[in-house]
Amino acid sequence: MATTKSMDDVIIGLEIHVQVTPLKTKLFCGCDADYRDSPPNTHLCPVCLGLPGSLPVLNEKAVTHGIMTGLALNCEIPEVCTFYRKNYYYPDMPKNFQISQYDKAGGVTIASSGYLNIKLKNEDRRVGITRIQIEEDPGKLSYPGTIDKSAYTLIDYNRAGICLLEIVTDPDLHSPEEARLFLQKLRAILEHLGIEVTKEGAMRCDANISLRGGTRVEIKNISGFKEVQRALQFEIKRQKQMKKMKRTETKMQTRHWDDERRMTILLRTKEEEHDYRYFPEPDLVRVRVSPEMLEEIKQTMPELPEERMQRFMKDHGLSEYDAGVLTSSKAMADFFENAVKLGSTPKTICNWMINDVLKHLNQENIEINESKITPKLIISLLDLIEKGTISGKIAKKILVTMIDTGKQPEKIVKESGLLRISDRSEIVKFVEKVFQEHPGPVQDALTNEKTIRFLVGQVMKMTKGKADPTITNKIIKEKLDEIRNSKDI
Numbered sequence: 001m002a003t004t005k006s007m008d009d010v011i012i013g014l015e016i017h018v019q020v021t022p023l024k025t026k027l028f029c030g031c032d033a034d035y036r037d038s039p040p041n042t043h044l045c046p047v048c049l050g051l052p053g054s055l056p057v058l059n060e061k062a063v064t065h066g067i068m069t070g071l072a073l074n075c076e077i078p079e080v081c082t083f084y085r086k087n088y089y090y091p092d093m094p095k096n097f098q099i100s101q102y103d104k105a106g107g108v109t110i111a112s113s114g115y116l117n118i119k120l121k122n123e124d125r126r127v128g129i130t131r132i133q134i135e136e137d138p139g140k141l142s143y144p145g146t147i148d149k150s151a152y153t154l155i156d157y158n159r160a161g162i163c164l165l166e167i168v169t170d171p172d173l174h175s176p177e178e179a180r181l182f183l184q185k186l187r188a189i190l191e192h193l194g195i196e197v198t199k200e201g202a203m204r205c206d207a208n209i210s211l212r213g214g215t216r217v218e219i220k221n222i223s224g225f226k227e228v229q230r231a232l233q234f235e236i237k238r239q240k241q242m243k244k245m246k247r248t249e250t251k252m253q254t255r256h257w258d259d260e261r262r263m264t265i266l267l268r269t270k271e272e273e274h275d276y277r278y279f280p281e282p283d284l285v286r287v288r289v290s291p292e293m294l295e296e297i298k299q300t301m302p303e304l305p306e307e308r309m310q311r312f313m314k315d316h317g318l319s320e321y322d323a324g325v326l327t328s329s330k331a332m333a334d335f336f337e338n339a340v341k342l343g344s345t346p347k348t349i350c351n352w353m354i355n356d357v358l359k360h361l362n363q364e365n366i367e368i369n370e371s372k373i374t375p376k377l378i379i380s381l382l383d384l385i386e387k388g389t390i391s392g393k394i395a396k397k398i399l400v401t402m403i404d405t406g407k408q409p410e411k412i413v414k415e416s417g418l419l420r421i422s423d424r425s426e427i428v429k430f431v432e433k434v435f436q437e438h439p440g441p442v443q444d445a446l447t448n449e450k451t452i453r454f455l456v457g458q459v460m461k462m463t464k465g466k467a468d469p470t471i472t473n474k475i476i477k478e479k480l481d482e483i484r485n486s487k488d489i
Contacts, residue, residue, distance in 0.1 A: 010236060012173035014228075015206040016186065018165045019137060020065045021196040026161035027136045028056030028099065035158035036200060048136075048161030050095025055283050058083075062163045063110065063287055065195070066134045067297050069165055070111025072189050072304055073129050080288055081108045083134075083281040091155055092138035100135035100166075102278045109133040110287075116189075118181045119324075127182055128170030137162040140201070147256050148265050159201070171208070176232035179207065180225045184328055187225075188305040191330035198367055207232055211239050215249045219264055222257050231257040235264055308333055316346035325354050331369040332358075339375035344382045352378060356396055360403050372406030373399075381409040389413070390420050393465040422468040424475070427459070430467060431475050434458045445480055452476055 023033050029047035046054035070077050084102035101109040114129035139157040143150035167186070173179050183205065190197050197203035205228050210216040217235060222228045235255070242249065255264040303311075305327040312323035312333075327333045332353070339349045357378070361368055381398060384390045390398065390413060398412045413419055421427060434455055435442050445451040452473070459472045 009212050010174050011171045011210050011212060012175075012179055012232065013171040013208040014167075014169045014173065014179060014182065015208070016167040016169075016183070017137070017204045017206070018069075018167065018190060018195060018197060019199070019202040020062055020163040020165060021199060021202055022065065022194050023059060023061055023163050025059060027059050027062055027134070027163035029161060031161060033162055035162070038158055040154075040156040041158060043158040044160075048094070049157070050097075056099060056281075058284060058287070059163060062134055063289075064297060065163075065193070066110035066132060066165055067289065067294065068193050068301060069167070069190070069195075070114065070132050071298060071301060072193060073111070073114040073116055073132070073167070073186075075111035075114030075129055075132060077111055077289060077294055078108050079290075080286050081110050082106075082286050083284045084278045085281050086135075087277045088275070090138070091153060092141050092160070094139065094157055094160055098136060098138065099281055099284070101131075101133035103131050103133075105278065107278070107280070116182065116185060118178065118185055120178055120181060125172075125178065127172045127178075130168040130170050132168075133166045135164050135166055136160070137164045146258060146261070146265075147267075176229040176236070179232055180229040183225045183228060185305070188328050188330060192302055192304050192308070194302070198370075207235075209235050209239075211236070211243060214239060214243065215252055217249075217253045217255055217264075219255050219257050220267065224259075227257065227259050230259075230262060231264060234262060238264065305330075305333075312336075316340065316350075318346065318350055322350050322354060325358070326350065329367065331367055335368050335375055339378055342375055342379045344379055344386075348382060349378065352382070352399070356399055357403065360400055364403075371403045373403045374406070377402050377406070377409065384409055384413070388420060388422065388468065391465055391469065393460075394420070419466065420468055421463055421466045422471060424471060427463075427467050427471055428475055430459050430462050431455075431472065431479060434462065435479060442480070442483070445476075446484060452480070 021033075025031060025033050026043075026048055029045050031043045031045050031048055035043045047056055067077055081101065083099055084107050086098045086100045086102075087096070088098070089096050101107060103109050103112065109131045111132040112130065114132075115126050116129060117124055117126050119125075137159050139155055139160040142154040142156070144152065144154070169182070173182060187197050187203065190203070195202075201223065203223075205222045207219045207222060207228060208216055209219070209232055217239070219231050219235060222231050251269040253269055254267045256267050257264055309320070309323040309327045312318045312326060313320060318326070325332075326336050336346075336349060336353060339353075340346050357368065357373065361371060364371075378399075381395055381402065385392055385395050390409075394413075395409075398409050398416075401407060401412050402409060438455065438458060441451050441454050445455060455476050456469060456472050459467050459476075460469065
């Protein structure tokens with residue numbers, strides 16, 4: 001597919017590191033993988049520390065998850081894959097090497113040669129997946145202050161040895177927006193596979209970016225889709241500025257994204273592959289993936305976002321856009337399906353979720369499963385609207401409180417005095433007041449029905465949206481008829 005020249009000038013490839021969160025233990029030892037919120041350096045053993053005499057044992061379920069991810073990304077799964085040692089000295093790696101996989105010098109990774117399609121402004125783009133490899137996570141480094149000015153570094157090895165899937169794309173992305181869309185779609189797939197990527201540090205991204213003809217820069221460990229987009233936008237501007245100033249960088253760089261200062265910072269010139277001195281891991285045998293094992297995994301694959309989207313369109317009559325938004329997050333899609341089971345029409349639920357719930361969640365920067373809203377609560381809210389207890393406008397205010405507090409809508413209505421005014425005699429008083437305060441529009445409404453909307457709006461404003469609009473409209477028309485009849489006499 002043809003791309004614009006401006007897009008061609010930017011070349012982006014991603015390396016996404018995903019923790020396999022369903023695993024109970026680390027990749028090569030029996031240490032508890034649930035390390036979050038634990039005191040530093042308490043989930044350790046001789047194996048994940050690389051102490052003399054310790055031997056790694058591969059977590060079999062890690063292989064299963066690697067294959068499932070490969071199948072979900074349309075990859076080829078080899079009959080045999082191997083583990084290699086990636087040698088480097090860095091404080092976060094206690095062994096001074098990382099057990100990973102390698103796709104050169106006879107090495108074979110768990111999956112390769114796949115793709116993922118994304119949609120950008122109604123255009124389908126195919127992003128190639130170079131490979132997926134299984135490897136162990138390093139420890140976590142913390143820097144008091146900023147990374148470039150910190151006086152010392154703190155190391156927590158609890159994370160060291162956690163199972164990672166590294167997903168490497170081809171350099172097929174040409175804009176920060178494309179990178180964000182790719183990551184969003186990948187996240188939805190991983191969530192449907194049972195991998196909880198919303199946990200802190202569970203999904204991190206290294207972005208490789210260059211301008212055509214320029215030297216590649218790697219931006220390390222970016223968390224969050226918006227941060228990836230911002231980091232790439234900054235780096236494009238920086239590289240263009242360097243090019244304009246004719247200050248060409250001859251060596252590949254590794255840079256850090258400072259999300260507070262919104263800038264990348266030089267860490268070091270990037271290592272070449274030969275610097276890592278890859279060689280086969282002598283303490284692990286080759287992994288064989290039998291046809292029977294592969295078929296069994298295929299049969300247990302869950303429904304993926306693309307399939308779920310098509311089902312939403314077919315079963316619930318949703319548009320491609322609506323179904324795509326709902327399935328962009330497993331939690332959002334699950335919420336929708338559970339709400340549909342409880343009642344109301346799918347389209348009504350969808351509209352409220354996309355136009356109102358999602359809007360507030362984005363403002364708060366949280367996922368739907370991190371909020372207090374439940375499918376039962378939103379159905380209760382829609383029931384109140386259908387019964388005429390509250391107006392749609394009032395419901396929008398109540399919804400925000402529900403998301404933040406988890407309170408029942410009926411309780412919020414009573415506590416806030418938001419019940420709809422449907423008593424005719426009470427609405428008549430407000431209509432009469434509006435007629436007194438706005439004689440000009442009343443005269444206009446006698447000959448122009450469009451002006452009636454203004455008068456209805458004034459009543460709604462006066463009652464803070466609580467007056468029943470149907471009853472209000474009817475009373476206003478009756479009052480106008482009375483004025484016309486009096487003039488005829």
